Amino acid sequence: ELKVEQNPLFLSMQEGKNYTIYCNYSTTSDRLYWYRQDPGKSLESLFVLLSNGAVKQEGRLMASLDTKARLSTLHITAAVHDLSATYFCAVQNTGNQFYFGTGTSLTVIP
């Protein structure tokens, strides 16, 4: 079974700082997704990464995918409070199943 590991599980960072969340997965896949979940809310799609070397950016968030290393990163630039949420990566296998990471709970401190 495909395993997806995220780290760190918890991240507390000051406003204005940069940080990276890592997502490692165990078997070959060329489709990786990032989602955001606010407390009590559902998951919101952030990025879809479909090939090796893919890079997507939206505001202060940038996601990348290295399929050879089986690694995706979500980089946060100059964090602001509004980015506080739980971030999940998800890897899709050839059978259409999504496997989610454990999530990274991000708290941005003023």
Next chain:
Amino acid sequence: KAGVTQTPRYLIKTRGQQVTLSCSPISGHRSVSWYQQTPGQGLQFLFEYFSETQRNKGNFPGRFSGRQFSNSRSEMNVSTLELGDSALYLCASSLEPPRSSYNSPLHFGNGTRLTVT
């Protein structure tokens, strides 16, 4: 455009009972997936339906079942509830089975929070 709608939002049941959860996908979406979210196990895949057919099933016991109707609405049923079934159950829809479309992420509903006592 209305999002994915799940009902009810909250449920409290006792052990041994059975429960049915409902999901209405985004209009035009034909693929519906179900996930269980718990603090200990995270998000785990239950099953996926497309055109009324179950295409994929996760590693859950047979007490968990589902179905999809001709209008793409879906229900999941859990029989003989156990305390460990307490969780947030999330439904997600997509235009096509996710892999067939290059830009078809899952769109999630707000979930049904099930508490088993």
